Amino acid sequence: MSAVRRLDETTVNRIAAGEVIERPASVVKELVENAIDAGAHRVEIVVNGGGRGFIAVSDDGAGMSRDDLALAIERHATSKLNDDDLTDIATLGFRGEALPSIGAVARLRIVTRQAGADSAWEIRVEGGRVAGPEPAARGQGTTVEVADLFFATPARLKFLKSERSENGAVSEMVKRLAMAHPEVAFALSFDGRASLSYEAQSGDLFDARLRRLGAVMGRAFQDNAVPVDALREEHHLTGHTGLPTLNRPTNQGQYLFVNGRPVKDRLLLGAIRGAYQDVLAGNRHPMVALFLELPPRQVDVNVHPAKAEVRFRDSQLVRGLIVSALRHALGEAGHRASSTVAQDTLSKIRLMEAPAPHLFAERRPHVSRGMAEAAAAYHAPLQADYAPSGRVESAEAGQGGTEPQSFPLGAARGQVHETYIVAQTGDGIVIVDQHAAHERLVYERMKAQLSDRAVGRQLLLLPEVVELSEDAVDRLADRAHELAELGLALERFGPGAVVVREVPALLGESDIRGLVADLADELAEFDEALSLKDRLADVCGTMACHGSVRAGRRLNTAEMNALLREMEATPNSGQCNHGRPTYVELKLADIERLFGRR
Numbered sequence: 054m055s056a057v058r059r060l061d062e063t064t065v066n067r068i069a070a071g072e073v074i075e076r077p078a079s080v081v082k083e084l085v086e087n088a089i090d091a092g093a094h095r096v097e098i099v100v101n102g103g104g105r106g107f108i109a110v111s112d113d114g115a116g117m118s119r120d121d122l123a124l125a126i127e128r129h130a131t132s133k134l135n136d137d138d139l140t141d142i143a144t145l146g147f148r149g150e151a152l153p154s155i156g157a158v159a160r161l162r163i164v165t166r167q168a169g170a171d172s173a174w175e176i177r178v179e180g181g182r183v184a185g186p187e188p189a190a191r192g193q194g195t196t197v198e199v200a201d202l203f204f205a206t207p208a209r210l211k212f213l214k215s216e217r218s219e220n221g222a223v224s225e226m227v228k229r230l231a232m233a234h235p236e237v238a239f240a241l242s243f244d245g246r247a248s249l250s251y252e253a254q255s256g257d258l259f260d261a262r263l264r265r266l267g268a269v270m271g272r273a274f275q276d277n278a279v280p281v282d283a284l285r286e287e288h289h290l291t292g293h294t295g296l297p298t299l300n301r302p303t304n305q306g307q308y309l310f311v312n313g314r315p316v317k318d319r320l321l322l323g324a325i326r327g328a329y330q331d332v333l334a335g336n337r338h339p340m341v342a343l344f345l346e347l348p349p350r351q352v353d354v355n356v357h358p359a360k361a362e363v364r365f366r367d368s369q370l371v372r373g374l375i376v377s378a379l380r381h382a383l384g385e386a387g388h389r390a391s392s393t394v395a396q397d398t399l400s401k402i403r404l405m406e407a408p409a410p411h412l413f414a415e416r417r418p419h420v421s422r423g424m425a426e427a428a429a430a431y432h433a434p435l436q437a438d439y440a441p442s443g444r445v446e447s448a449e450a451g452q453g454g455t456e457p458q459s460f461p462l463g464a465a466r467g468q469v470h471e472t473y474i475v476a477q478t479g480d481g482i483v484i485v486d487q488h489a490a491h492e493r494l495v496y497e498r499m500k501a502q503l504s505d506r507a508v509g510r511q512l513l514l515l516p517e518v519v520e521l522s523e524d525a526v527d528r529l530a531d532r533a534h535e536l537a538e539l540g541l542a543l544e545r546f547g548p549g550a551v552v553v554r555e556v557p558a559l560l561g562e563s564d565i566r567g568l569v570a571d572l573a574d575e576l577a578e579f580d581e582a583l584s585l586k587d588r589l590a591d592v593c594g595t596m597a598c599h600g601s602v603r604a605g606r607r608l609n610t611a612e613m614n615a616l617l618r619e620m621e622a623t624p625n626s627g628q629c630n631h632g633r634p635t636y637v638e639l640k641l642a643d644i645e646r647l648f649g650r651r
Contacts, residue, residue: 279382294341
């Protein structure tokens with residue numbers, strides 16, 4: 054080995070730059086954060102060639118003086134760290150590494166003008182070599198241009214992805230920063246084509262933020278999100294969380310912010326999954342945008358140069374706050390299911406009805422003008438004299454009067470295939486899966502009873518003997534005292550069977566054999582260190598499934614209406630324990646579109 058030597062400053066800067074500037078999106082992130090810290094009201098981003106060729110970020114912020122500009126391109130020079138206290142960081146940037154790192158690996162040009170200054174100043178840095186500052190022309194604010202990214206470290210270019218992928222990463226970064234700062238306007242363009250444009254939002258923070266979230270995450274999220282607002286020991290959690298029936302196959306729709314900083318944190322993602330555990334299937338993910346504000350001393354943002362990772366002083370408090378706040382917000386939503394359920398239903402119907410593609414174009418018969426006019430008149434909407442009044446006929450036989458429709462889920466009008474309840478509302482119909490709906494109701498009642506006291510039990514007139522494997526019997530017998538707290542009393546009955554003497558009263562007539570067999574299988578997958586109360590969602594969900602109204606059971610009108618009314622009064626009743634919707638609501642406009650009336 055050669056003798057130990059000190060690396061030259063240029064090499065040191067390029068090594069440090071590799072930690073901060075990983076790809077074009079990293080450049081955009083650092084420059085936009087600087088603009089926000091400078092108090093900008095509008096930020097414009099221009100990207101050409103996937104960010105390799107050119108990046109420009111312009112703002113109308115405070116700007117810099119000549120002396121500040123000369124110092125800003127030096128490593129670890131910053132105006133954002135008060136008294137060198139790393140425990141009191143109130144800005145997005147603080148390390149003083151962004152500009153010198155960019156200048157070490159690219160051609161950097163900065164033009165800035167401070168408020169009230171006579172002129173602007175310009176400085177250039179190419180591969181670490183500085184030219185300037187010198188006078189320039191510009192209004193108040195700062196423009197940073199980056200050309201030929203990684204020209205000084207060409208090996209890094211080999212690790213960049215396609216232009217489309219790099220543009221996608223830049224777009225995602227701008228979206229996250231725009232969500233965290235709705236008061237700032239953003240504009241992003243790629244190769245001269247406008248890509249994103251977000252106007253500054255004003256007014257109440259919740260309303261302004263929701264409008265910005267709708268612009269970024271889509272109108273479906275804006276229409277189907279519930280507000281989150283919780284405070285615990287100086288930790289303030291706000292934001293919006295999507296209804297369980299608005300979900301995605303990945304967690305890409307989950308956005309987390311700590312003190313205005315976009316972060317990626319496993320603790321926070323795990324807390325979200327825990328909050329949705331009993332309202333969403335394990336392979337689906339909710340859409341969420343959460344903003345956590347806490348004293349800077351309670352969080353460490355100096356974990357990684359990219360500042361995307363954080364560490365909390367009290368991580369369990371943060372996790373508990375998120376879980377409880379999300380569950381409370383979902384409970385407040387009551388029986389609501391997302392409007393996308395109806396849209397998905399209509400899309401599936403149209404897909405099933407779509408004709409198969411033909412190799413040759415179908416020859417259409419000639420239609421006379423008179424026949425076309427008659428067909429159009431037939432499909433036209435009804436005249437005002439025949440339009441629905443918003444009142445529905447009573448479901449009880451022999452009553453011909455009408456009654457005002459005042460229930461969100463309407464009045465039962467019938468049962469289809471002894472599985473689905475059809476109800477009429479003032480402006481459409483609701484189709485309810487009776488088993489899925491009753492499963493959720495039973496589950497919520499079991500949870501309520503457990504929070505107050507042990508679940509009520511019902512003694513079986515004739516105890517049920519269930520034959521199982523010896524291993525399954527052992528698992529059930531070992532947890533018998535815990536199952537008893539959940540309302541299920543059983544004991545060994547020989548080497549290969551258990552006898553069930555009591556069941557939860559809420560289950561009524563249930564499939565006891567199937568219930569016990571499923572519980573034995575689930576216990577095989579549980580961590581032996583966990584109590585059944587820790588796996589309450591799994592156990593109660595299994596019990597509720599076996600004790601619910603089964604598909605194929607005929608219900609009378611009173612039973613159907615009672616089910617609808619209880620759904621309206623029960624939290625989370627818009628989806629079953631597996632995350633599937635319990636009902637689909639179709640408006641008259643939706644039905645008319647199905648029949649070509651719209």
